[in-house]
Amino acid sequence: MSLPGRLSNKKEYALDRFFGYVFVVSAVLVSLVIFSIIVFVAKQGLQTFGDIGFLEFHLGTDWDPPYRFGALPFILGSLGVTFLAVVLGAPLGLAGAIFMAKIAPPRVRELMRPATDLFVGIPSVVYGWVGLTILVPFVAERTGGFGFGLLVAGVLLAVMILPTVISISEDALRAVPRRLEMASYALGATRWQTIFRVLIPAALPGLVTAVILGMARAIGETMAVAMLIGNVPQIAKSLLEPTSTLTAEIILNMGQTPFGSTWNNALFYMALTLLLVSMFLIILIRFVVQRRTYDG
């Protein structure tokens, strides 16, 4: 770790070594924290299966603790809102990113970029509150039902993942070498053809990463979803029926269930599931990004 020249005196070497240790300790500490969280959640969560069958938990539809623990409604609810959010949010976000990266005049882009970043910083409880006050009554009034359900939660989540999708895919699009675009124009391609046949394929790994990160945000979102989904352990037969998700069930019951009880353990197992899903998504991104090449 020695540096040549100016740093050769003893004192600066000592400083150098000291900060070397600081960084190593920080890195170890961070890893330790993450690792112990995973171990703790897993240890609590896996105790669930001392009392309940693995299949009963994952495939059972009857959630009536402390008697029956069928968590399928939550699993399906989480998948449902995430799917809906990505289906609605991803195309919109990608289109926005293409506009910002390649079509918008510089001045518009300079305005939109900070706006998008600002968007990321809005706390989810604010989204949830707005959704609960405006979206839910709007839908309830028109359908006569609750208003709560996959539809409102999915729509709101789509809005919430927009900034993530936009900013990452915009970066990916702008990272595509200018010469590819130029070559395309030089061959007589229109802007439309250039975007769809050159830019998007070249930026694909980045765009996929953007969508996966959006997905990770959607499946892990808690507060806003808990306010809009209705929080009822039933499998939704329509987009307008109250249902629930893993995250919503955890936040609703974690403070009220005694630590160490089966109910509490089951919530920890749900947390573990979410942790594993997001870990899987991050690993997936690793694979996608590694394939990024421009072939010369």
Added chain:
Amino acid sequence: MRKILIVLIGVVLLLTTGCWDKPVTAVGSTAMLPLVKMAADQFMTAHPEITVNVSGGGSFTGLSQVASGYVDIGNSDVPAPADDPVYAGLVEHVVAFAPFAIVVHPGVDVGDLSHDQLVGILTGEITNWREVGSAFDRQINLIHRPPSSGSRKVVREILLGEKDFTLNAAVMNSNGEVLQTVSAIPGAIGYVDYAYLRKGAVKALKYDGYECSPENVIAGVYPIVARVRMYTRGEPRGDVKAFIDYILSAEFQYDFVEEMGFVPVAGMGTN
């Protein structure tokens, strides 16, 4: 430099010695929170030498924390499970009664529900307001609390007995959210602590002809009411005992308990 530091430490020590006596800690039910906070404020004004720390977290949090000795007082609106040895050493102090109000969206044109009608609605046998005398053909949207909620447990025990709530409902995390939602969704019905009632733009229903009020609770005609409890590990002593005694004192019971939307213990006699 060192001198300044020593002086500073000295000042800090002097300032904090007053707080060195172990503070009284009370944790638990969010429904009881406003009441206990008010009691703590009043108590600390009268006894500046004692500190009382109050926080929420839910009835079960209160129970488990007091059972394991982390806090002095566990606030709960549900009784500690009698069959669980964890809670064996806890002593119960009923400090007030908390009525639950049945609330509906202001647009609902029904003002009174009989016991059977209410049970029908909560269990999902009655799903349209027309079935309980409304002029409008509107779906009944039940908004209530999660299964781990003390309020839900109390309402279920008093009104439903062995039956259970319908699944076709929306569940909100707190009294405030239930109020907000019931006021926003047409055809909605829910239950909230009486203490929260005045804060929302909702309509309170009569139950079997009686409205939710402390008078009707005391008269024994409005039965949807929970005992609000403080649990201690063993008999309370010292500052903890002084605090609980203050809450049970006539002064606090009559000046504040009722004003906060609860019913004084004394008013209920021994039932």
